[in-house]
Amino acid sequence: MKKSSPWLGIMSGLAILLTVAQAKVLINAAGATFPYPIYGKWFEEFAKVDPDAQINYSSIGSGGGIRQFSEGTVDFGASDMPMTDEQLGKFKNKPLHFPTVLGGIVPTYNLPGVTQELKFTPEALAGIYLGKIKKWNDPELTKANAGVKLPDNEIVVVHRSEGSGTTFVFTDYLSKVSPEWKSKVGVNASVSWPAGLGGKGNEGVAGVVKQTPNSIGYVELIYVLQNKMAYGSLRNAAGVFLKADLDSVTEAAASAAKTMPADFRVSITNAPGKKAYPISTFTYLLIPSKIDDPAKKKAIVAFVRWMLADGQKYAAGLAYAPLPNEVVAKEVKQIALIQ
């Protein structure tokens, strides 16, 4: 009796573990790295609301997320850029896009001797990245920055070296404001850059800019907020110079909401609103429109519902811009399409 008692304990413990494991719904997801901190927080908080659902997320990048989602190796995907028609064409049941939070992209620069905050016109930013504006005292830059003494130095252009959703949004913006960019370079997660050096990741670009006098780069708003870096303001479609913050990024989605297509596959760069920051973007969850496993379907639907209501409250604390109410209302309607 004495000998067998530890075994009994282990066996009954295993039995309990097994029943617990059976009751839990395990959901696997993969995709974008940009929203990973808030998704991690959400999955943790959601597990408290619905203890039966456990969501595992691997942040492998938007491209990898779309790939794994298309191959059916994950239950849902996540991406900073919407899927293309070609990618959607491979599905029997078209998956749904659910915007979760918003991000912004800002120009950061290193100009020794210049203490004032710089203003950038869309033409200046496109010209610099096209390699046509070569010097800091170019008329396009001095015109917008009256009173700032810009040096007669060559601009060192810095961009992301790896494929990234950030680059996708940035090049999407440049394509909208510059026809020359659209025809010469185009829009993609990585492009053939006409000028400049590449740094790996936000931290790589920020590192190169910090190390190189007279340089300019683009990084995510969340990165400059967390690292307290200086960045410039940008003229939006309404002609107002705006410095990116969470409100102006959320406003970009709100001002684009009226003309938004039903599937949310839309770029909100260069949005029309007066208070809208021009390089703003959604990040998406990619959810199948048909989920066969009823337990999984129930858990995923419950999560999306929670994310659109309570989940949004966590966004600002982690430096993500929350969704505007107009978009949340549209998304709640889309939940009904999950079968």
Next chain:
Amino acid sequence: MATSAAASAPPPGRTRALLQNLRNGDEVARLITLVFASSILLVTFGLIYQLWITSALPRHKFGFGFLTSSMWNPVSGQFGALPFIYGTVVTSVVALLIAVPLGVGAAIFLSELAPPRVSSTFTFFIELLAAVPSVIYGLLAIFTLVPLMRDYVEPALKKPLGFLPVFSGPVFGFGYLTAGVILAIMTLPFIISISREALLEVPTEQREAALALGATRWESTWQAVVPYARLGIFGSIFLGLARALGETMAVTMVIGNDPSIHASLFAPGYTIAAVIANEFSEATGDLYLQSLVGLGLVLFLLTIVINAMARLLIIATTRRGSAHP
């Protein structure tokens, strides 16, 4: 003990001999080690096969143009490997030009001239360098090497040598030269530590004979000891080269990641390993993905070609007839 028993037993036929061998473990050991050895081959060929079949699209679409085109544009779907091959070769050559004289010199000092205690202390620290992860080297490079190169080394080279295309153009601190320097630092521990081992294994008679013939200490080292250890020293250099060709993180952090070909060593470039690491996770579309796998195949072939050239070099220098077989 077992072998002596086998030797004393009379061989009464092949099967019994085999059984006897099996019992003694020789045959078993032979089989097991054979399996181990062939598993390495299997991995190599499996790798080549996998790289070959998953890079079929760019091979069919671009053919040899994949190797000779310098266009890399994911938007328009044009992929050429030349800037990456160029960057890989240039950074590795720069690395070896710096690391070989330094490394072999240090190894000669440590094995021939330094007192044993100094030698073993130095070697301990040098081998410690080999264990530092490459991302740490990369970070160090961004924050200390890059400003150093931009503010001092590259202007100093440009001033007297700026008329040469390799030392011309604007100075960023990020580029082929900085990548080559960081690679040199990373390959040094391999070169020093293996060359030192090879030099230590040279028999003392070799030195004594040279000294007895009236050679000075340096003459004996340079003419009798170093040629004897030549194979080991070459081996260390090729191990270092292999590391330089395949190094990813540290290089991508300082090379500037620009897929075009520049004559100047100060200009930003790109290497094969760096572009694969940078673009693989976000590569959408089969052609793009398979072009990156194709680059992996190119790197593999590049390594084979360079290794083969190394073998030829060793054979050629050995035929010239010197102390060692």
